[in-house]
Amino acid sequence: MNNKYDLAIIGGGPGGYVAALRGAQLKQKVVLFEKDRVGGTCMNRGCIPAKFLLHQTKIFEETKNNKYLDGPLEALTCNWEKVQEQRKKIVERFVRGIEFLLKKNGIQLVLGDAKLRNEKQIEVQGEDNKGLYEAERIILATGSKPATLPFLQPDSNKIITSKEGLELAEIPDHLVIVGAGAIGLEMGVIYHRLGSQVTIIEIMPDILPGSDQEMTKRLERILKSQGLNIHTEMEIQKVSAGKEKMTLESFCLKENKNRTYDAQKVLLAVGRVPNSEDFLQFGTSFVDEKGFVKVNAYLETKMPGVYAIGDLNGGKLLAHKASHEGVWAAENASGLKKTARYHALPMAVYTEPEFSSVGLTEQQARERGLSIHTGVFSFQANGRALTMGKPEGMAKVIADDQDTIIGAHILGPSASELLAELTLCMEKGMKLQDVSSVYHIHPTLSETVMEAALSAKGEALHILNT
Numbered sequence: 001m002n003n004k005y006d007l008a009i010i011g012g013g014p015g016g017y018v019a020a021l022r023g024a025q026l027k028q029k030v031v032l033f034e035k036d037r038v039g040g041t042c043m044n045r046g047c048i049p050a051k052f053l054l055h056q057t058k059i060f061e062e063t064k065n066n067k068y069l070d071g072p073l074e075a076l077t078c079n080w081e082k083v084q085e086q087r088k089k090i091v092e093r094f095v096r097g098i099e100f101l102l103k104k105n106g107i108q109l110v111l112g113d114a115k116l117r118n119e120k121q122i123e124v125q126g127e128d129n130k131g132l133y134e135a136e137r138i139i140l141a142t143g144s145k146p147a148t149l150p151f152l153q154p155d156s157n158k159i160i161t162s163k164e165g166l167e168l169a170e171i172p173d174h175l176v177i178v179g180a181g182a183i184g185l186e187m188g189v190i191y192h193r194l195g196s197q198v199t200i201i202e203i204m205p206d207i208l209p210g211s212d213q214e215m216t217k218r219l220e221r222i223l224k225s226q227g228l229n230i231h232t233e234m235e236i237q238k239v240s241a242g243k244e245k246m247t248l249e250s251f252c253l254k255e256n257k258n259r260t261y262d263a264q265k266v267l268l269a270v271g272r273v274p275n276s277e278d279f280l281q282f283g284t285s286f287v288d289e290k291g292f293v294k295v296n297a298y299l300e301t302k303m304p305g306v307y308a309i310g311d312l313n314g315g316k317l318l319a320h321k322a323s324h325e326g327v328w329a330a331e332n333a334s335g336l337k338k339t340a341r342y343h344a345l346p347m348a349v350y351t352e353p354e355f356s357s358v359g360l361t362e363q364q365a366r367e368r369g370l371s372i373h374t375g376v377f378s379f380q381a382n383g384r385a386l387t388m389g390k391p392e393g394m395a396k397v398i399a400d401d402q403d404t405i406i407g408a409h410i411l412g413p414s415a416s417e418l419l420a421e422l423t424l425c426m427e428k429g430m431k432l433q434d435v436s437s438v439y440h441i442h443p444t445l446s447e448t449v450m451e452a453a454l455s456a457k458g459e460a461l462h463i464l465n466t
Helices: 014-025 040-045 047-064 080-104 182-193 213-226 277-282 319-333 362-367 383-388 415-428 432-436 447-456
Strands: 003-010 030-034 108-111 113-116 121-125 131-140 144-146 174-178 197-201 229-231 234-241 246-252 257-263 265-268 272-274 306-308 347-349 354-359 372-378 394-400 405-412
Touching: 003 014, 014 030, 014 040, 014 080, 014 319, 030 131, 040 047, 040 080, 047 080, 047 182, 080 108, 113 131, 113 277, 131 319, 174 182, 174 246, 174 257, 182 197, 182 213, 182 347, 197 257, 213 229, 213 354, 213 362, 213 394, 213 405, 246 265, 306 319, 347 415, 354 415, 362 372, 362 394, 362 405, 372 447, 383 447, 394 432, 394 447, 405 415, 405 447, 415 432, 415 447, 432 447
Parallel strands: 003 030, 003 131, 030 108, 131 306, 174 197, 174 265, 197 229
Antiparallel strands: 113 121, 121 131, 144 272, 234 246, 246 257, 347 354, 354 405, 372 394, 394 405
8 A cells, every 4th residue: 555644535626625624734644636736626717717807807897987087998908818817827826825735734735536446545547646545534526517418519619618718818709608607697797898799598587597586687687788698598409510600599488489699609607517427336325316426414425434525415516615515524534523504505696796695595485484574775775885886786685583584695796795794694593683783884885784684674774664
């Protein structure tokens, strides 16, 4: 046996490297296996580069449309080559920071293709690292990859995924995006700001399926008003490729008629699937019919001492979910008993305005037969939002008949940041009064959260109560 460790992690994404760091804190001898670079898809080809591009294109868009500036704004351009160069530098800086932390915490980083052999052994194939490794406990964190359609397979040229979408050297004249989830909307916003004609096609009745309908319908109206073409209940039936363009033939389910879309490039954003091919050999007790690895409340698989975290075990495929599961799995692998918790798992979409959400939607609460009351406060009545020229959107808080907060949804500027207060309330089982009675600095966007909590009790101060 080449090496023996207390804890081994396969996969160096957010869940994997956090699990390694937590394991090291718990005095475990840790080895982390990664095929390419630590940080995984999120840091290298997802969250971090996407948010940089969103930020830079937002500055460009806001400057072009700022009616208080004088000068030849029509001459303003986005130096896309420089933006892409900086994207690479930011990713590199982030990854090197993680590698530094791993090294300083005494974690062995092994680059290579690692495969689970049994509950104690991992075989690695790599240029510099080959052989068999042994560990008392193992955490699987191999993440996910973009899903495809049988008739629409990526070719890295005309049909692309978000990975290629973040790295395009030239801005496409017309981009069709298949899927109106978070990835599809964010990619659409980036390239619309850069001058692309963007068409987003979604088979479901609403964008961001599963989210609060009042919020998503408003967000859809706002995005359409900005110039994005969004078509829901649209089923793609055929795709053909010409020399200069792609043609998608679709059927509109709500209008019962055919539609055709032409595009220079087609970006697939139809979800993600787990990287679980190497685990299928362990049978249906280990992997479910969708390819997700089955785990119990402690994130342990059917194989004793082997845990699975992040996108690999299903649920909401979010980087922060993976990170928290990495902590819990490392603690459980070290002898603790930490149960995974998801009732206060937040999400955010970085469109303009942003949308964030935690807990139950209003529809979900009513379907469960809960007696609820909701509070809504518009950013149009928030002084800070008005000074920023960002009055679109609203904050919604949902509480049960005991005033305990069970859901919150924010559509507006910095929604992803504002949600943290309500996520804490959800995690700790706090009530409306715990939010509404606390000082909120004036003028701030956070006052919308306070006023929404007041509104749920019919006590809002800066809007009429109904």
